[in-house]
Amino acid sequence: AQSVTQPDIHITVSEGASLELRCNYSYGATPYLFWYVQSPGQGLQLLLKYFSGDTLVQGIKGFEAEFKRSQSSFNLRKPSVHWSDAAEYFCAVGSGGYQKVTFGTGTKLQVIP
Amino acid sequence: ETGVTQTPRHLVMGMTNKKSLKCEQHLGHNAMYWYKQSAKKPLELMFVYSLEERVENNSVPSRFSPECPNSSHLFLHLHTLQPEDSALYLCASSQTTNEQFFGPGTRLTVL
Numbered sequence: 001a002q003s004v005t006q007p008d009i010h011i012t013v014s015e016g017a018s019l020e021l022r023c024n025y026s027y028g029a030t031p032y033l034f035w036y037v038q039s040p041g042q043g044l045q046l047l048l049k050y051f052s053g054d055t056l057v058q059g060i061k062g063f064e065a066e067f068k069r070s071q072s073s074f075n076l077r078k079p080s081v082h083w084s085d086a087a088e089y090f091c092a093v094g095s096g097g098y099q100k101v102t103f104g105t106g107t108k109l110q111v112i113p
Numbered sequence: 114e115t116g117v118t119q120t121p122r123h124l125v126m127g128m129t130n131k132k133s134l135k136c137e138q139h140l141g142h143n144a145m146y147w148y149k150q151s152a153k154k155p156l157e158l159m160f161v162y163s164l165e166e167r168v169e170n171n172s173v174p175s176r177f178s179p180e181c182p183n184s185s186h187l188f189l190h191l192h193t194l195q196p197e198d199s200a201l202y203l204c205a206s207s208q209t210t211n212e213q214f215f216g217p218g219t220r221l222t223v224l
Contacts, residue, residue, distance in 0.1 A: 034212070043117070043203055043215035044156075090156070101213065103156040 002027040004093050006104035013081050014112050021076040021107050023065075023091030032094040033074040034101070035065055039087045047089075050074065061085070086111045115139055117216035119204050125222045128194060134219050136187040136204030143208055145187040147179060150201040150218070162187060194223045 003026045013019055025031055032051050036044040048059025055067040065076045074091060088108045094101040117138045126132050138145060144163040148156050161168040162181040169179075176198075178190040187204055199222050205213040 036215075041217075041220070043119075043217045044205075044213075046212060046214070049212055101158070105153070105155050 002031070002093050002095065002100065002102050004091050004102050004104035006089075006091055006107050008107045009105070010108045010110070012110040012112060015083050016080050019076075019078045019081045019085070019109070021089050021091075021109070023074045023076065023104060024072050025074060025091070025093040026072065027093055027095070029095075032101075033065075033067060034092040034094070035059065035063070035074075035076045036090045036092065036103075037061075037087045038090065038106075044090060047076070081109075081111055083111045083113070085109060117204055117206055117214050119202075119216035119219050121219060122217065123220045123222075125224065126191070126194065127224050128196075130194075131190070131192040133191065134189040134202055134204075134221075136189075136216055138185055138187075138204075138206035138214070138216075140206055140214060141208070142206035142214070143184050144206060145181060145184070146205040146207070146213065147187065147189050148203040148205065150203055156203070160189075191221075194221075196223050199223045 005024045007022055034049045035047040037047050038044045047063050048057050050057045050067045057065050063078050065074055067074050088106045090106045091104040092101050120135045146161050147159040150156050159173045160179040176193050180188040201218045201220050203218045204216040207213045
């Protein structure tokens with residue numbers, strides 16, 4: 001069965017600092033990987049996705065993520081965080097079909113001045 | 114309207130009430146989903162409708178009943194809910210790959 005682990009429940013960074021959110025997955029074949037962001041009271045918005053090809057994926061809002069098969073990881077990065085990035089971030093893994101996308105428990109990002 | 118819309122955005126209901134949540138997608142997708150999001154728990158997939166086929170999570174209680182009259186509309190009918198059903202209910206849609214587009218959700222409170 002596929003699974004996703006986000007080991008950090010809560011992260012605090014200073015505005016302008018770099019950010020890395022960790023995501024580890026378990027899946028038998030080549031996974032479909034996603035990062036979503038959720039602002040308070042809102043639905044989830046797709047930041048980026050990895051299906052195949054280049055293992056470094058660029059997304060919206062200046063985010064990127066790197067797929068590392070050997071480490072079963074898909075960490076999200078941003079070189080300089082803005083106060084508007086404060087939100088909850090979810091990593092997800094899918095199988096390529098309609099049915100099964102498994103989400104992590106989320107990492108809540110706080111940005112301090 | 115664009116994307117995925119959900120109504121109502123907030124709902125308060127008693128345990129004996131019957132209500133329905135509505136979702137509409139304007140993206141031309143052919144699969145729609147209901148998720149439950151509770152505090153400190155992973156997003157829980159409740160139901161999927163794909164090309165008229167319904168797939169459900171067997172752990173979803175029968176007091177939740179989905180309806181998908183066409184590829185653009187999805188309903189979640191609620192009856193005799195429990196306080197632990199209070200949560201954010203999210204609708205999503207997708208086409209082919211797993212990339213799902215989410216609505217803003219309905220915040221449900223059961224008294």
